[in-house]
Amino acid sequence: MNDALSLAASVRAGKVSALDVTTEALAKITNLDHQFHCFTAVLAQKALADAAQVDQEIAQGNDPGLFAGVPFAVKNLFDIAGVTTLAGAKINAENPPAAQDATVITKLKRSGAVLIGALNTDEYAYGFVTDNSHYGTTRNPHDLERIAGGSSGGSAAAVGAGLVPLTLGSDTNGSIRVPAALCGVYGLKPTYGRLSRAGVAPFASSFDHVGALGCSVRDMAATFDVLQGEDNRDPICTNRPPEFCLPQIQQGTSGIRIAIADDYFTQGATPEALAVVQEVAKALNVDEYVTIPEANRARAAAFVITASEGANLHLEKLRSRPQDFDPATRDRFLAGALIPTSWYLQAQRFRRWYRDRVREVFQNVDVILAPTTPISAPLIGQQSMILGEQQVMVRHYLGLFTQPLSFIGLPVLSVPIRLPNSLPLGVQLVAAPYNEALIFRVAAVLADKGVVSIITPG
Protein backbone atom coordinates (compact mmCIF):
# COMPACT_ATOMS: atom_id res chain seq x y z
CA MET A 1 0.00 0.00 0.00
CA ASN A 2 1.15 3.55 -0.73
CA ASP A 3 1.80 5.53 2.38
CA ALA A 4 -0.46 8.42 3.30
CA LEU A 5 1.93 11.12 2.13
CA SER A 6 2.41 9.62 -1.33
CA LEU A 7 -1.34 9.20 -1.64
CA ALA A 8 -1.82 12.85 -0.67
CA ALA A 9 0.85 13.90 -3.18
CA SER A 10 -1.08 12.10 -5.95
CA VAL A 11 -4.29 13.79 -4.88
CA ARG A 12 -2.70 17.23 -4.74
CA ALA A 13 -1.07 16.68 -8.15
CA GLY A 14 -4.46 15.77 -9.60
CA LYS A 15 -3.35 12.24 -10.54
CA VAL A 16 -6.23 10.81 -8.58
CA SER A 17 -9.23 12.46 -6.94
CA ALA A 18 -9.89 12.37 -3.21
CA LEU A 19 -13.34 11.08 -4.08
CA ASP A 20 -11.88 8.08 -5.93
CA VAL A 21 -9.48 7.35 -3.08
CA THR A 22 -12.29 7.47 -0.52
CA THR A 23 -14.62 5.41 -2.71
CA GLU A 24 -11.91 2.77 -3.04
CA ALA A 25 -11.28 2.69 0.72
CA LEU A 26 -15.00 2.32 1.40
CA ALA A 27 -15.22 -0.53 -1.14
CA LYS A 28 -12.31 -2.32 0.52
CA ILE A 29 -14.03 -2.06 3.87
CA THR A 30 -17.29 -3.38 2.42
CA ASN A 31 -15.56 -6.27 0.68
CA LEU A 32 -12.90 -7.24 3.20
CA ASP A 33 -13.67 -6.06 6.69
CA HIS A 34 -15.99 -8.97 7.46
CA GLN A 35 -12.77 -11.04 7.65
CA PHE A 36 -10.93 -8.71 10.04
CA HIS A 37 -13.69 -6.94 11.91
CA CYS A 38 -11.85 -3.67 12.36
CA PHE A 39 -14.71 -1.19 11.88
CA THR A 40 -17.60 -0.55 14.27
CA ALA A 41 -18.93 2.38 12.21
CA VAL A 42 -18.40 3.43 8.60
CA LEU A 43 -19.24 7.05 7.75
CA ALA A 44 -19.61 6.62 3.99
CA GLN A 45 -21.84 9.59 3.21
CA LYS A 46 -19.90 12.12 5.27
CA ALA A 47 -16.58 10.76 4.02
CA LEU A 48 -17.63 11.12 0.38
CA ALA A 49 -18.83 14.68 1.04
CA ASP A 50 -15.55 15.56 2.76
CA ALA A 51 -13.55 14.02 -0.08
CA ALA A 52 -15.54 16.02 -2.64
CA GLN A 53 -14.71 19.13 -0.62
CA VAL A 54 -11.00 18.32 -0.85
CA ASP A 55 -11.30 17.93 -4.62
CA GLN A 56 -13.10 21.25 -4.82
CA GLU A 57 -10.31 22.96 -2.89
CA ILE A 58 -7.78 21.57 -5.34
CA ALA A 59 -9.89 22.62 -8.31
CA GLN A 60 -9.94 26.14 -6.91
CA GLY A 61 -6.17 26.15 -6.65
CA ASN A 62 -6.06 25.89 -2.87
CA ASP A 63 -3.85 23.49 -0.93
CA PRO A 64 -6.03 21.24 1.21
CA GLY A 65 -3.03 20.22 3.35
CA LEU A 66 -0.39 17.60 3.96
CA PHE A 67 -2.87 14.72 4.07
CA ALA A 68 -5.10 15.85 1.19
CA GLY A 69 -7.64 13.12 0.48
CA VAL A 70 -6.06 10.52 2.78
CA PRO A 71 -8.71 8.25 4.29
CA PHE A 72 -8.22 7.62 8.00
CA ALA A 73 -10.15 6.00 10.83
CA VAL A 74 -10.08 6.24 14.61
CA LYS A 75 -10.46 3.91 17.59
CA ASN A 76 -14.03 4.21 18.80
CA LEU A 77 -12.77 5.92 21.94
CA PHE A 78 -12.49 9.17 19.95
CA ASP A 79 -15.45 11.54 19.67
CA ILE A 80 -16.77 11.91 16.14
CA ALA A 81 -19.37 14.68 15.79
CA GLY A 82 -22.80 13.11 15.28
CA VAL A 83 -21.68 9.60 16.29
CA THR A 84 -22.00 7.99 19.73
CA THR A 85 -18.57 7.26 21.22
CA LEU A 86 -18.77 3.58 22.12
CA ALA A 87 -15.41 3.17 23.88
CA GLY A 88 -15.97 -0.53 23.23
CA ALA A 89 -18.79 -0.58 25.79
CA LYS A 90 -22.41 -1.63 25.42
CA ILE A 91 -23.25 0.88 28.16
CA ASN A 92 -21.94 3.78 26.10
CA ALA A 93 -24.14 2.87 23.12
CA GLU A 94 -26.94 4.59 25.06
CA ASN A 95 -25.07 7.90 25.10
CA PRO A 96 -26.08 10.74 22.78
CA PRO A 97 -23.94 11.40 19.72
CA ALA A 98 -20.79 13.45 20.33
CA ALA A 99 -21.28 17.17 19.75
CA GLN A 100 -17.84 17.76 18.24
CA ASP A 101 -14.84 15.87 16.93
CA ALA A 102 -11.91 15.06 19.21
CA THR A 103 -9.21 17.73 18.79
CA VAL A 104 -6.85 15.34 16.98
CA ILE A 105 -9.57 14.43 14.47
CA THR A 106 -10.22 18.13 13.79
CA LYS A 107 -6.51 18.66 13.19
CA LEU A 108 -6.18 15.74 10.79
CA LYS A 109 -9.27 16.87 8.87
CA ARG A 110 -7.85 20.38 8.64
CA SER A 111 -4.81 18.87 6.95
CA GLY A 112 -7.07 17.39 4.28
CA ALA A 113 -7.52 13.86 5.66
CA VAL A 114 -10.94 12.21 5.29
CA LEU A 115 -12.44 10.40 8.28
CA ILE A 116 -14.15 7.22 7.16
CA GLY A 117 -14.98 5.33 10.32
CA ALA A 118 -14.55 4.14 13.89
CA LEU A 119 -12.57 1.08 14.95
CA ASN A 120 -12.89 -1.74 17.43
CA THR A 121 -11.22 -1.79 20.86
CA ASP A 122 -11.29 -3.69 24.13
CA GLU A 123 -14.02 -2.34 26.39
CA TYR A 124 -12.94 1.03 27.81
CA ALA A 125 -9.50 0.31 26.29
CA TYR A 126 -8.79 -2.16 29.12
CA GLY A 127 -6.98 -5.02 27.40
CA PHE A 128 -4.28 -6.07 24.96
CA VAL A 129 -6.42 -8.29 22.72
CA THR A 130 -9.44 -6.51 21.09
CA ASP A 131 -11.60 -9.51 21.87
CA ASN A 132 -14.77 -7.58 22.73
CA SER A 133 -17.87 -9.45 23.90
CA HIS A 134 -20.17 -6.67 22.67
CA TYR A 135 -18.64 -5.73 19.34
CA GLY A 136 -16.66 -8.79 18.29
CA THR A 137 -13.05 -9.87 17.91
CA THR A 138 -10.69 -8.06 15.60
CA ARG A 139 -8.59 -10.57 13.69
CA ASN A 140 -4.93 -10.30 12.81
CA PRO A 141 -4.54 -9.67 9.06
CA HIS A 142 -1.50 -11.99 9.01
CA ASP A 143 -3.42 -14.93 10.49
CA LEU A 144 -7.16 -14.69 11.02
CA GLU A 145 -7.01 -17.20 13.86
CA ARG A 146 -4.83 -14.84 15.87
CA ILE A 147 -5.54 -11.66 17.80
CA ALA A 148 -4.70 -8.24 16.43
CA GLY A 149 -3.54 -7.16 19.88
CA GLY A 150 -5.08 -4.24 21.69
CA SER A 151 -6.59 -2.22 22.82
CA SER A 152 -6.19 -0.25 19.56
CA GLY A 153 -6.60 -3.55 17.68
CA GLY A 154 -9.00 -2.18 15.09
CA SER A 155 -6.58 0.68 14.42
CA ALA A 156 -3.64 -1.68 13.86
CA ALA A 157 -5.47 -4.33 11.85
CA ALA A 158 -7.10 -1.72 9.56
CA VAL A 159 -3.65 -0.47 8.53
CA GLY A 160 -2.15 -3.97 8.45
CA ALA A 161 -4.96 -5.23 6.22
CA GLY A 162 -4.53 -2.26 3.88
CA LEU A 163 -8.02 -0.87 4.47
CA VAL A 164 -6.71 2.61 5.36
CA PRO A 165 -3.15 3.96 5.45
CA LEU A 166 -3.54 5.86 8.71
CA THR A 167 -5.42 5.46 12.00
CA LEU A 168 -5.51 7.01 15.43
CA GLY A 169 -5.38 5.03 18.65
CA SER A 170 -4.75 5.47 22.34
CA ASP A 171 -2.05 3.98 24.53
CA THR A 172 -2.26 3.79 28.32
CA ASN A 173 -0.02 0.77 28.91
CA GLY A 174 0.91 -0.27 25.38
CA SER A 175 -2.39 -0.14 23.52
CA ILE A 176 -0.91 1.40 20.36
CA ARG A 177 2.47 -0.33 20.43
CA VAL A 178 1.28 -3.88 21.17
CA PRO A 179 -1.23 -4.17 18.28
CA ALA A 180 1.11 -2.26 15.95
CA ALA A 181 3.79 -4.89 16.58
CA LEU A 182 1.44 -7.86 16.23
CA CYS A 183 -0.09 -6.51 13.00
CA GLY A 184 3.21 -5.43 11.40
CA VAL A 185 2.64 -1.65 11.29
CA TYR A 186 4.23 1.45 12.81
CA GLY A 187 2.78 2.63 16.11
CA LEU A 188 3.60 6.00 17.66
CA LYS A 189 3.00 6.82 21.29
CA PRO A 190 4.37 10.32 21.78
CA THR A 191 5.47 11.96 25.03
CA TYR A 192 2.72 12.09 27.67
CA GLY A 193 0.76 15.30 27.24
CA ARG A 194 2.31 16.19 23.90
CA LEU A 195 -0.88 15.54 21.88
CA SER A 196 -4.33 16.61 23.01
CA ARG A 197 -6.62 13.96 24.47
CA ALA A 198 -9.65 16.26 24.36
CA GLY A 199 -12.67 14.36 23.11
CA VAL A 200 -11.09 10.97 23.76
CA ALA A 201 -12.74 8.78 26.40
CA PRO A 202 -10.35 8.48 29.35
CA PHE A 203 -9.20 5.20 30.88
CA ALA A 204 -6.41 5.89 33.38
CA SER A 205 -5.64 9.58 33.11
CA SER A 206 -2.14 9.32 34.59
CA PHE A 207 -1.02 7.35 31.55
CA ASP A 208 -3.54 8.05 28.78
CA HIS A 209 -1.89 9.07 25.51
CA VAL A 210 -3.19 9.40 21.98
CA GLY A 211 -1.08 8.48 18.98
CA ALA A 212 -1.10 7.12 15.47
CA LEU A 213 -0.63 3.91 13.53
CA GLY A 214 0.50 3.81 9.93
CA CYS A 215 2.67 2.42 7.19
CA SER A 216 5.79 4.58 7.05
CA VAL A 217 8.14 6.54 9.28
CA ARG A 218 7.43 9.76 7.42
CA ASP A 219 3.66 9.26 7.81
CA MET A 220 4.16 8.90 11.55
CA ALA A 221 6.32 12.03 11.72
CA ALA A 222 3.90 14.01 9.56
CA THR A 223 0.91 12.92 11.63
CA PHE A 224 2.74 13.86 14.81
CA ASP A 225 3.50 17.29 13.34
CA VAL A 226 -0.10 17.89 12.30
CA LEU A 227 -1.45 16.84 15.72
CA GLN A 228 0.92 18.87 17.90
CA GLY A 229 -0.10 22.06 19.65
CA GLU A 230 -1.65 23.51 22.77
CA ASP A 231 -5.22 22.63 23.70
CA ASN A 232 -6.96 24.05 26.73
CA ARG A 233 -9.64 21.35 26.41
CA ASP A 234 -7.06 18.84 27.74
CA PRO A 235 -5.55 19.89 31.09
CA ILE A 236 -2.55 17.63 30.49
CA CYS A 237 -1.75 18.96 27.02
CA THR A 238 1.61 20.72 26.90
CA ASN A 239 1.96 24.41 26.13
CA ARG A 240 5.37 23.86 24.56
CA PRO A 241 5.49 25.13 21.00
CA PRO A 242 5.32 22.34 18.39
CA GLU A 243 8.63 20.97 17.12
CA PHE A 244 8.18 19.77 13.58
CA CYS A 245 9.81 16.41 13.00
CA LEU A 246 9.14 15.61 9.34
CA PRO A 247 11.83 18.07 8.14
CA GLN A 248 14.34 16.33 10.43
CA ILE A 249 13.84 12.65 9.70
CA GLN A 250 16.54 12.38 7.03
CA GLN A 251 19.27 13.84 9.23
CA GLY A 252 20.70 10.40 10.01
CA THR A 253 21.86 8.96 13.29
CA SER A 254 25.14 10.84 13.57
CA GLY A 255 25.47 12.17 17.10
CA ILE A 256 22.61 10.06 18.43
CA ARG A 257 23.74 7.75 21.23
CA ILE A 258 21.84 4.47 20.91
CA ALA A 259 21.84 1.49 23.26
CA ILE A 260 19.94 -1.74 23.80
CA ALA A 261 17.88 -2.10 26.97
CA ASP A 262 19.25 -5.04 28.95
CA ASP A 263 18.23 -6.80 32.15
CA TYR A 264 14.40 -6.73 32.37
CA PHE A 265 14.01 -6.08 28.62
CA THR A 266 15.98 -9.20 27.65
CA GLN A 267 14.09 -11.60 29.89
CA GLY A 268 10.79 -13.39 29.53
CA ALA A 269 10.60 -13.09 25.76
CA THR A 270 10.74 -15.60 22.94
CA PRO A 271 14.10 -15.84 21.13
CA GLU A 272 12.41 -14.26 18.09
CA ALA A 273 11.27 -11.18 20.01
CA LEU A 274 14.84 -10.63 21.21
CA ALA A 275 16.34 -11.49 17.82
CA VAL A 276 14.51 -8.63 16.08
CA VAL A 277 16.02 -6.17 18.57
CA GLN A 278 19.44 -7.54 17.66
CA GLU A 279 18.63 -7.14 13.95
CA VAL A 280 17.84 -3.49 14.52
CA ALA A 281 20.92 -2.98 16.69
CA LYS A 282 23.14 -4.63 14.07
CA ALA A 283 21.79 -2.38 11.34
CA LEU A 284 22.62 0.64 13.50
CA ASN A 285 26.05 -0.71 14.53
CA VAL A 286 24.95 -0.64 18.15
CA ASP A 287 26.42 -3.00 20.71
CA GLU A 288 26.10 -0.89 23.84
CA TYR A 289 23.64 -1.88 26.55
CA VAL A 290 21.88 0.25 29.09
CA THR A 291 19.92 -0.68 32.20
CA ILE A 292 16.56 0.87 33.01
CA PRO A 293 16.40 0.23 36.77
CA GLU A 294 13.37 -1.27 38.49
CA ALA A 295 11.40 -1.74 35.27
CA ASN A 296 9.58 -4.69 36.82
CA ARG A 297 8.36 -2.54 39.69
CA ALA A 298 7.42 0.16 37.21
CA ARG A 299 5.17 -2.30 35.42
CA ALA A 300 3.63 -3.32 38.75
CA ALA A 301 3.00 0.29 39.74
CA ALA A 302 1.43 1.00 36.34
CA PHE A 303 -0.86 -1.97 36.92
CA VAL A 304 -2.01 -0.68 40.33
CA ILE A 305 -2.61 2.89 39.14
CA THR A 306 -4.43 1.75 35.99
CA ALA A 307 -6.72 -0.60 37.90
CA SER A 308 -7.47 2.07 40.48
CA GLU A 309 -8.07 5.01 38.15
CA GLY A 310 -10.00 2.91 35.61
CA ALA A 311 -12.29 1.52 38.30
CA ASN A 312 -12.93 4.91 39.85
CA LEU A 313 -13.91 6.32 36.48
CA HIS A 314 -16.59 3.67 35.98
CA LEU A 315 -17.59 3.22 39.63
CA GLU A 316 -21.16 4.40 39.25
CA LYS A 317 -21.84 2.00 36.37
CA LEU A 318 -20.07 -0.81 38.23
CA ARG A 319 -22.51 -0.22 41.09
CA SER A 320 -25.66 0.05 39.05
CA ARG A 321 -25.18 -2.31 36.11
CA PRO A 322 -22.13 -4.60 36.36
CA GLN A 323 -23.93 -7.14 34.16
CA ASP A 324 -23.58 -4.78 31.19
CA PHE A 325 -19.77 -4.77 31.28
CA ASP A 326 -17.68 -7.11 29.16
CA PRO A 327 -16.84 -10.14 31.36
CA ALA A 328 -13.21 -9.62 30.32
CA THR A 329 -13.04 -6.23 32.02
CA ARG A 330 -15.78 -6.38 34.68
CA ASP A 331 -14.02 -8.39 37.39
CA ARG A 332 -10.81 -6.42 36.90
CA PHE A 333 -12.65 -3.13 37.27
CA LEU A 334 -14.52 -4.38 40.35
CA ALA A 335 -11.29 -5.57 41.96
CA GLY A 336 -9.56 -2.30 41.02
CA ALA A 337 -12.24 -0.34 42.89
CA LEU A 338 -11.17 -2.04 46.11
CA ILE A 339 -7.49 -1.02 46.01
CA PRO A 340 -6.44 0.78 49.23
CA THR A 341 -5.31 4.39 48.84
CA SER A 342 -1.86 3.72 50.25
CA TRP A 343 -1.10 1.29 47.42
CA TYR A 344 -2.18 3.84 44.84
CA LEU A 345 -0.18 6.66 46.41
CA GLN A 346 2.89 4.47 46.87
CA ALA A 347 2.69 3.62 43.16
CA GLN A 348 2.41 7.33 42.24
CA ARG A 349 5.37 8.25 44.44
CA PHE A 350 7.36 5.36 43.02
CA ARG A 351 6.54 6.77 39.57
CA ARG A 352 8.28 10.02 40.48
CA TRP A 353 11.31 8.14 41.84
CA TYR A 354 11.53 5.98 38.72
CA ARG A 355 11.15 9.00 36.44
CA ASP A 356 14.17 10.60 38.15
CA ARG A 357 16.26 7.44 37.65
CA VAL A 358 15.32 7.14 33.99
CA ARG A 359 16.19 10.83 33.48
CA GLU A 360 19.66 9.93 34.73
CA VAL A 361 19.84 7.06 32.22
CA PHE A 362 19.07 9.50 29.42
CA GLN A 363 22.09 11.63 30.36
CA ASN A 364 24.23 8.98 28.70
CA VAL A 365 22.01 7.72 25.90
CA ASP A 366 19.52 9.27 23.48
CA VAL A 367 17.57 6.34 22.02
CA ILE A 368 16.99 2.97 23.66
CA LEU A 369 16.03 -0.21 21.79
CA ALA A 370 13.65 -2.72 23.38
CA PRO A 371 11.27 -5.40 22.16
CA THR A 372 7.65 -4.24 21.82
CA THR A 373 6.02 -7.54 22.79
CA PRO A 374 7.58 -10.67 24.29
CA ILE A 375 5.74 -12.88 21.78
CA SER A 376 4.12 -12.66 18.36
CA ALA A 377 0.32 -12.70 18.05
CA PRO A 378 -1.29 -15.43 20.17
CA LEU A 379 -4.32 -17.39 19.01
CA ILE A 380 -7.75 -15.90 19.64
CA GLY A 381 -8.98 -17.19 23.00
CA GLN A 382 -5.55 -18.43 24.06
CA GLN A 383 -5.30 -17.92 27.81
CA SER A 384 -1.76 -18.96 28.63
CA MET A 385 1.48 -20.10 27.08
CA ILE A 386 4.73 -21.67 28.20
CA LEU A 387 7.70 -19.36 27.90
CA GLY A 388 10.98 -20.90 29.02
CA GLU A 389 9.86 -22.78 32.08
CA GLN A 390 7.19 -20.30 33.06
CA GLN A 391 3.49 -20.44 32.32
CA VAL A 392 2.35 -16.92 31.48
CA MET A 393 -1.11 -15.41 31.07
CA VAL A 394 -1.15 -14.13 27.52
CA ARG A 395 -3.52 -11.19 28.01
CA HIS A 396 -1.43 -9.51 30.70
CA TYR A 397 1.91 -10.59 29.37
CA LEU A 398 1.66 -8.71 26.08
CA GLY A 399 2.35 -5.43 27.91
CA LEU A 400 5.51 -6.67 29.62
CA PHE A 401 7.85 -4.32 27.73
CA THR A 402 5.50 -1.44 26.99
CA GLN A 403 4.12 -0.69 30.47
CA PRO A 404 7.37 0.44 32.16
CA LEU A 405 7.81 3.09 29.42
CA SER A 406 4.32 4.62 29.18
CA PHE A 407 4.35 4.62 33.00
CA ILE A 408 6.55 7.73 32.82
CA GLY A 409 5.30 9.04 29.49
CA LEU A 410 8.39 8.41 27.36
CA PRO A 411 7.94 8.83 23.59
CA VAL A 412 8.13 5.51 21.76
CA LEU A 413 7.81 4.40 18.15
CA SER A 414 7.21 0.69 17.59
CA VAL A 415 8.75 -0.26 14.25
CA PRO A 416 7.55 -3.36 12.37
CA ILE A 417 9.99 -6.17 11.64
CA ARG A 418 9.89 -9.92 11.24
CA LEU A 419 12.16 -12.88 10.86
CA PRO A 420 11.77 -15.05 7.73
CA ASN A 421 8.56 -17.14 7.71
CA SER A 422 7.41 -15.64 10.99
CA LEU A 423 4.63 -13.46 12.25
CA PRO A 424 5.35 -9.72 12.66
CA LEU A 425 7.03 -8.32 15.75
CA GLY A 426 8.01 -4.84 16.84
CA VAL A 427 10.99 -3.03 18.26
CA GLN A 428 10.46 0.00 20.47
CA LEU A 429 12.61 3.05 19.81
CA VAL A 430 12.48 4.96 23.09
CA ALA A 431 13.72 8.49 23.78
CA ALA A 432 13.73 11.00 26.61
CA PRO A 433 10.56 13.11 26.88
CA TYR A 434 10.01 15.50 23.91
CA ASN A 435 12.72 13.83 21.82
CA GLU A 436 10.40 12.32 19.22
CA ALA A 437 12.58 13.81 16.45
CA LEU A 438 15.51 11.57 17.43
CA ILE A 439 13.29 8.49 17.27
CA PHE A 440 12.08 9.36 13.78
CA ARG A 441 15.67 9.93 12.60
CA VAL A 442 16.70 6.47 13.81
CA ALA A 443 13.56 4.87 12.36
CA ALA A 444 14.13 6.53 8.99
CA VAL A 445 17.63 5.05 8.80
CA LEU A 446 16.24 1.60 9.61
CA ALA A 447 13.54 1.99 6.95
CA ASP A 448 16.05 3.21 4.35
CA LYS A 449 18.19 0.14 5.05
CA GLY A 450 15.12 -2.06 4.60
CA VAL A 451 15.42 -3.46 8.12
CA VAL A 452 11.98 -2.27 9.14
CA SER A 453 8.90 -1.79 6.96
CA ILE A 454 5.19 -2.32 7.08
CA ILE A 455 4.54 -6.04 6.72
CA THR A 456 1.95 -6.94 4.10
CA PRO A 457 -0.10 -10.07 4.71
CA GLY A 458 0.28 -13.02 2.38
Next chain:
Amino acid sequence: MKSQNFNVNKYVEQMSLLIDLPIPDEYRHGVVANFTRIKAIAQLVNSFPVPEEIEAAPSFQP
Protein backbone atom coordinates in the same frame (compact mmCIF):
# COMPACT_ATOMS: atom_id res chain seq x y z
CA MET B 1 4.84 -11.96 56.41
CA LYS B 2 1.72 -10.85 58.25
CA SER B 3 -0.31 -10.47 55.09
CA GLN B 4 -0.28 -14.24 54.67
CA ASN B 5 -3.06 -14.25 57.25
CA PHE B 6 -5.01 -11.80 55.19
CA ASN B 7 -8.34 -13.10 53.92
CA VAL B 8 -9.05 -11.71 50.48
CA ASN B 9 -12.62 -12.98 50.49
CA LYS B 10 -13.42 -11.08 53.66
CA TYR B 11 -11.62 -7.97 52.44
CA VAL B 12 -13.54 -7.94 49.17
CA GLU B 13 -16.77 -8.41 51.09
CA GLN B 14 -16.09 -5.67 53.67
CA MET B 15 -14.47 -3.15 51.35
CA SER B 16 -17.24 -3.46 48.80
CA LEU B 17 -19.74 -2.77 51.62
CA LEU B 18 -17.71 0.23 52.76
CA ILE B 19 -17.67 1.83 49.30
CA ASP B 20 -21.20 0.72 48.47
CA LEU B 21 -20.19 -1.45 45.54
CA PRO B 22 -22.37 -4.54 45.51
CA ILE B 23 -20.56 -7.57 44.08
CA PRO B 24 -23.07 -10.14 42.80
CA ASP B 25 -22.27 -13.71 43.83
CA GLU B 26 -21.59 -14.82 40.29
CA TYR B 27 -18.73 -12.32 39.96
CA ARG B 28 -17.26 -12.82 43.43
CA HIS B 29 -14.83 -15.56 42.46
CA GLY B 30 -13.43 -13.51 39.57
CA VAL B 31 -13.14 -10.38 41.68
CA VAL B 32 -11.32 -12.24 44.46
CA ALA B 33 -8.97 -13.79 41.90
CA ASN B 34 -8.28 -10.38 40.39
CA PHE B 35 -7.76 -8.73 43.74
CA THR B 36 -5.37 -11.51 44.78
CA ARG B 37 -3.43 -10.80 41.64
CA ILE B 38 -3.41 -7.02 42.24
CA LYS B 39 -2.27 -7.63 45.82
CA ALA B 40 0.70 -9.70 44.70
CA ILE B 41 1.67 -7.11 42.10
CA ALA B 42 1.20 -4.18 44.51
CA GLN B 43 3.49 -5.94 46.98
CA LEU B 44 6.38 -5.34 44.56
CA VAL B 45 5.75 -1.60 44.75
CA ASN B 46 4.78 -1.45 48.41
CA SER B 47 7.98 -3.19 49.48
CA PHE B 48 10.12 -0.58 47.72
CA PRO B 49 11.52 2.10 50.05
CA VAL B 50 10.55 5.34 48.31
CA PRO B 51 12.41 8.23 50.05
CA GLU B 52 10.19 10.55 52.07
CA GLU B 53 11.04 13.59 49.99
CA ILE B 54 9.63 11.96 46.86
CA GLU B 55 6.12 13.26 46.29
CA ALA B 56 3.74 12.06 43.63
CA ALA B 57 3.91 14.26 40.54
CA PRO B 58 0.57 16.05 40.51
CA SER B 59 -0.67 17.83 37.40
CA PHE B 60 -3.18 19.95 39.32
CA GLN B 61 -2.80 23.66 38.71
CA PRO B 62 -4.84 26.08 40.84
